[in-house]
Amino acid sequence: MESTRILLTLTGAVAASASVSCSNDKNAAKEPQKPLNVVYIMCDDHSYQTISAYDRRFMETPNIDRLAAEGARFTNSFVANSLSGPSRACMLTGKHSHKNGFTNNEHGIFDGSQQTLPKLLRAGGYQTAMVGKWHLVSEPTGFDYWDILTGQGDYYNPVFIRNGETLVREGYSTDITTDVGLEWLDGRDKDKPFCLFLHYKAPHRSWMPDLQDLGAFDGVSFPLPETFYDDYATREAAALQEMSILADMNVIYDLKMADREGEIHTPENPSLEEYGRSLYRQDLEPGVLVPGRMNAAQQAAWDAYYDPIIGSFKEAKLLGKELYEWKYQRYMKDYCSVIRSVDRNIGRVYEYLAQNGLLDNTVVIYTSDQGFFMGEHGYFDKRYMYEESFRTPLLVRMPGQAKARDIDLFVQNIDYAPTILEMAGLPIPDDIQGDSFLPLLKGERPKGWRKSLYYHFYEYPAEHSVRRHYGVRTERYSLMHFYYDIDEWELFDLEKDPAQLHNLYGTPGTEKLTRKLKAELERLQKQYDDTIALQLPLRGPEE
Numbered sequence: 399m400e401s402t403r404i405l406l407t408l409t410g411a412v413a414a415s416a417s418v419s420c421s422n423d424k425n426a427a428k429e430p431q432k433p434l435n436v437v438y439i440m441c442d443d444h445s446y447q448t449i450s451a452y453d454r455r456f457m458e459t460p461n462i463d464r465l466a467a468e469g470a471r472f473t474n475s476f477v478a479n480s481l482s483g484p485s486r487a488c489m490l491t492g493k494h495s496h497k498n499g500f501t502n503n504e505h506g507i508f509d510g511s512q513q514t515l516p517k518l519l520r521a522g523g524y525q526t527a528m529v530g531k532w533h534l535v536s537e538p539t540g541f542d543y544w545d546i547l548t549g550q551g552d553y554y555n556p557v558f559i560r561n562g563e564t565l566v567r568e569g570y571s572t573d574i575t576t577d578v579g580l581e582w583l584d585g586r587d588k589d590k591p592f593c594l595f596l597h598y599k600a601p602h603r604s605w606m607p608d609l610q611d612l613g614a615f616d617g618v619s620f621p622l623p624e625t626f627y628d629d630y631a632t633r634e635a636a637a638l639q640e641m642s643i644l645a646d647m648n649v650i651y652d653l654k655m656a657d658r659e660g661e662i663h664t665p666e667n668p669s670l671e672e673y674g675r676s677l678y679r680q681d682l683e684p685g686v687l688v689p690g691r692m693n694a695a696q697q698a699a700w701d702a703y704y705d706p707i708i709g710s711f712k713e714a715k716l717l718g719k720e721l722y723e724w725k726y727q728r729y730m731k732d733y734c735s736v737i738r739s740v741d742r743n744i745g746r747v748y749e750y751l752a753q754n755g756l757l758d759n760t761v762v763i764y765t766s767d768q769g770f771f772m773g774e775h776g777y778f779d780k781r782y783m784y785e786e787s788f789r790t791p792l793l794v795r796m797p798g799q800a801k802a803r804d805i806d807l808f809v810q811n812i813d814y815a816p817t818i819l820e821m822a823g824l825p826i827p828d829d830i831q832g833d834s835f836l837p838l839l840k841g842e843r844p845k846g847w848r849k850s851l852y853y854h855f856y857e858y859p860a861e862h863s864v865r866r867h868y869g870v871r872t873e874r875y876s877l878m879h880f881y882y883d884i885d886e887w888e889l890f891d892l893e894k895d896p897a898q899l900h901n902l903y904g905t906p907g908t909e910k911l912t913r914k915l916k917a918e919l920e921r922l923q924k925q926y927d928d929t930i931a932l933q934l935p936l937r938g939p940e941e
């Protein structure tokens with residue numbers, strides 16, 4: 399195992415306690431389970447489009463694919479609220495955002511005194527560890543060991559907080575997160591089952607690859623998504639955003655075209671690029687090692703790769719469509735290069751489990767905190783209930799189950815907690831809103847399994863300006879209501895219009911369907927007790 403160098407140590411303190419109450423509504427007719435270990439791996443913003451087990455257009459991910467080949471691939475896996483903190487809170491609690499209280503990144507502080515998956519596991523005899531991106535603001539509770547990135551985390555030389563103590567580790571975030579996770583596994587009590595939460599910062603913006611992966615996609619021309627030139631006709635809420643590759647992706651901060659002579663080609667938006675320059679400097683300022691920034695050797699290798707690209711970019715003076723497509727290609731190159739490191743590290747985790755005889759009694763789960771737009775509709779980022787961000791990859795390698803299986807029933811990230819509890823042979827508390835998908839992993843298709851999904855996104859006014867919305871998705875249709883400072887409904891027939899370009903809401907002939915879907919939406923809001931959605935004012939307070 400690679401070793402981790404600790405450069406700086408500060409102090410802090412933490413107290414974690416668990417209070418557990420369980421009853422049995424969700425526990426009928428359960429066979430007693432032999433406790434399985436769990437390695438729960440979650441990336442940040444990893445699109446299913448860039449996992450070759452799901453989509454072969456862009457890149458190969460052999461190590462992630464192996465989990466699908468030796469386990470199950472969920473083809474209808476979704477989140478409840480497509481944003482990091484909220485998604486993590488859904489996973490930890492098995493509850494929708496309005497119930498766990500963490501509705502958005504900007505104002506959220508996770509209430510760590512509530513019931514959570516790690517607390518329930520720990521009370522049930524498990525050792526629990528949380529390593530990597532946490533993003534819930536309050537200190538983690540319910541873990542025997544936690545070693546988290548601060549905030550969003552940095553790609554290079556990141557700052558961690560380890561059980562309350564702050565330290566900087568030199569190296570690349572994805573490698574270090576694996577190092578720390580495997581070191582914890584090495585030192586664990588081998589007589590107890592474990593659950594390790596391994597949460598990578600990658601591939602979150604601004605997609606900074608490991609040095610060894612720079613240039614991995616040079617010469618590759620990525621295919622443009624069919625909706626790249628979407629004009630948002632019929633969808634006002636789709637037009638109202640600030641996550642367009644053309645208009646909002648930053649040439650300096652996102653695409654690393656930093657010009658050290660103080661000039662940059664900024665045809666579209668000079669003030670945006672100036673802002674990008676200041677952010678980028680925080681990541682790249684050369685010199686002595688500063689937490690979260692590159693050291694001199696890293697900087698030199700980085701510049702050796704990017705400088706010629708910056709030179710050509712400045713000369714080319716691209717505009718309009720050419721600039722747009724150039725931005726898309728650079729974005730894809732950086733993003734996919736970051737995924738190479740993720741895939742390599744999944745290989746390391748797999749090898750560790752194999753070498754330590756753990757593959758036969760450990761479930762490996764691979765997922766992301768949400769999906770991500772890879773240029774569809776001209777976007778980067780997530781947030782919308784549109785398919786690319788509403789969906790999230792989910793691969794589960796569970797010992798003793800059939801290999802290379804697809805599971806097409808609807809699952810959502812509120813299901814992870816009850817599933818892991820059932821895998822651990824522990825009862826599922828009644829107030830958990832998700833359902834265990836362990837029966838699905840065993841090849842069953844339980845009667846009464848959900849046929850519709852509920853979604854609610856709250857972070858507005860905020861970065862990227864995606865309006866608040868909630869909605870329902872059935873096998874064929876997706877209905878969403880955008881609210882707060884707009885009042886717009888969108889309805890899509892996913893069978894006829896999988897790319898979601900034609901809003902059918904209000905068009906003749908859809909009245910009955912709309913009534914049916916609205917009734918289903920209301921049924922879900924009642925089932926999940928989303929009174930926030932039921933009592934909405936359309937217009938928010940003046941801000």
Ligand code: SGN
Nearest residue numbers: 442443481482483503603604779861
């Ligand atoms: C940061 C990013 C956003 C991103 C949010 C939320 N901006 O604020 O682009 O949408 O995180 O992402 S940045 O300028 O700081 O890079 S999340 O995955 O953590 O929810």
Ligand code: CA
Nearest residue numbers: 442443482767
């Ligand atoms: Ca995320």
